Amino acid sequence: MKHSADYPLASRPIMGFADEYPAGMLDPRHSHSRSQLTYCNSGVMMVSADEALFMLPPRRAIWIPAGTEHEVQCRGPVSAYTLYIDPELDPDPQTARVIEVSDLVRALVFEVGQFEPTYDMDAREGNIARLLLSEIRRMAVTPSDLPMPQDERLLRVCQALIDNPADQRDLDSWASLAAMGRRTFTRAFRRETGAGLATWRQQVRLMAAIPMLEAGKSVAVVAFEVGYESPSAFTATFHKVFGMPPSAFINQPREDEAG
The missing domain is CATH 1.10.10.60 (Homeodomain-like)
Incomplete structure (x- = not known):
């Protein structure tokens, strides 16, 4: 299991990685200085944030704004991609939410998750990162939260x-x-x-x-x-x-x- 602290997140506006989480994994309540987009490829995550409990099923993503305290649980094995985004570029800095993921957004998340920390913002990688931010703004919210x-x-x-x-x-x-x-x-x-x-x-x-x-x-x-x-x-x-x-x-x- 990787941790965001292990990555030079400030080196580029969008950074991320793919990871596998074991059954029973619990990431205690914490927050990040960057906004977080986690796409669940397989398995189911439970995320507590903004006084609500969110279910993140496969082929969906959760948006967690910068500074939002949250806790993550995986009852079974989970495969996911997590991206961290400069708050100044936030598609929507308001609240945590689970969003639909189009085929295009899924492909873009996969690509950005493979970028090296020093990728070129003025070349292909930077264009993909900017396109991803633009597409996230267009994704619909899916009803996957439980207000607590x-x-x-x-x-x-x-x-x-x-x-x-x-x-x-x-x-x-x-x-x-x-x-x-x-x-x-x-x-x-x-x-x-x-x-x-x-x-x-x-x-x-x-x-x-x-x-x-x-x-x-x-x-x-x-x-x-x-x-x-x-x-x-x-x-x-x-x-x-x-x-x-x-x-x-x-x-x-x-x-x-x-x-």
Whole structure:
């Protein structure tokens, strides 16, 4: 596993590298002086940043602005490319987010990740780096984040659902776990997460489903393991959120399969 501190990041506006992360890897909360773009080639990363929990599935990238504290976990093996970008060139310095990655952006990330630290900004490498920044601005945000509440009572509920997305307890039971009345719980949860409990739980289930699909489990098995009553209900929700069915999502080509 490589570390950004091992690289002369200030030598060029965009620097980066490819790396492999083992199952169980935890990179504790930290920040960088440069903005970070991490493209996940295979495996699934969980990134905590900006008071939210982000899932970074394969063929997506996460943008983390300079100075943003974040923590990274890999429950299984992960192959990724990480780029560090001068904040003055930020495509969008506002907030952390997971973005769609076009074939062009994927190819550009791969190229920049192979550059030597002293690459020529006035030659081919510099043109590729500038084109990558321009293309990042055009990429759509994908719904892969979970806003996390600050109230410890609500956090108990959220953590229970993250630990077991298939938990079928009803609203009254969750309110009881939070030691709140039903109405108070509902209002507080929406106020702190921006979503109702049902919507938030749906996102937890989809986030839990992706690494299972990546591991080769069938759509039917995954659907039941994350709490859906039928594979068709799971597939319909997955398609609505990600724009494609689970089978198409996991069969997208990785960089090492392209060409």
